[in-house]
Amino acid sequence: MRLIAAALSVAGLLPLAAQSPVPVANEPRHHLKFENQYVRVFDVIVPPGDATSFHVHSSDYVFVTIGDALLINEVTGSEAADLILKDREVRFTKGPFTHRVTNVAITPFHNITVEILGSPGRAAASTPDTSPGHSNVLDNDRVHVERLVLEPGQSTNMHTHGLSALSVFSRIRRREKSSRRMRRGRAWGKLRLAKIIGALSYKGRRFKPAPAC
Numbered sequence: 001m002r003l004i005a006a007a008l009s010v011a012g013l014l015p016l017a018a019q020s021p022v023p024v025a026n027e028p029r030h031h032l033k034f035e036n037q038y039v040r041v042f043d044v045i046v047p048p049g050d051a052t053s054f055h056v057h058s059s060d061y062v063f064v065t066i067g068d069a070l071l072i073n074e075v076t077g078s079e080a081a082d083l084i085l086k087d088r089e090v091r092f093t094k095g096p097f098t099h100r101v102t103n104v105a106i107t108p109f110h111n112i113t114v115e116i117l118g119s120p121g122r123a124a125a126s127t128p129d130t131s132p133g134h135s136n137v138l139d140n141d142r143v144h145v146e147r148l149v150l151e152p153g154q155s156t157n158m159h160t161h162g163l164s165a166l167s168v169f170s171r172i173r174r175r176e177k178s179s180r181r182m183r184r185g186r187a188w189g190k191l192r193l194a195k196i197i198g199a200l201s202y203k204g205r206r207f208k209p210a211p212a213c
Helices: 002-018 178-184
Strands: 030-035 039-046 055-057 061-065 069-075 081-085 090-093 097-103 109-116 134-139 143-150 165-171 195-202
Touching: 039 097, 069 109, 090 134, 090 143, 109 165
Parallel strands: none
Antiparallel strands: 030 039, 039 109, 055 097, 061 090, 061 109, 069 081, 069 097, 134 143, 143 195, 165 195
16 A cells, blocks of 8 residues: 555656646747747747647747637746737737636637847937838837738838848738637638738837837
8 A cells, every 4th residue: 555655646746747847949839930030930830729838938028919819828837817819919028927828719729929138229210101001009118019911912111220220011800890700610701912021120128219210
């Protein structure tokens, strides 16, 4: 009986060991696409019903959601919470922290995660983009994020980026009641294709937020 009890105790420890947090670069669903001294860019895809491993974000980061998403977010030291994200939604998160997410929708969870490692500083004054589909999405002491939607055949106006910038390109699927259809598994309607450019400018902590570009 003592041997059985000991075996059960060891077996009970195995799941905990399997859940040891890993650096985000080693998390299997985070695919590194680009890296330099200023940013690291991950393409994140979590299939329906699947979950990431517990992983550590050591740096501040911003992410762009591709498609609607319904997740359970488990942050170490906190209770699990629902996380509902909309297509093209942009969020900024302070590091360091450890978490994992579970995709409880019937569609894949997809985002582009950009870790902010540093900044070369401002190179020139910015001139605003006055294109019709342009909007400012987020601005703080670490990043400035803009969104630009281009319809087929449309071009931007001439403008200047004073900060180093990273662009995320995606096609937009125009659909009605996407969240309801995502949950019920109904087919999406006809697609209207356009192009979105998400321009992210990264800043060092010593720099003040940039004026709107």
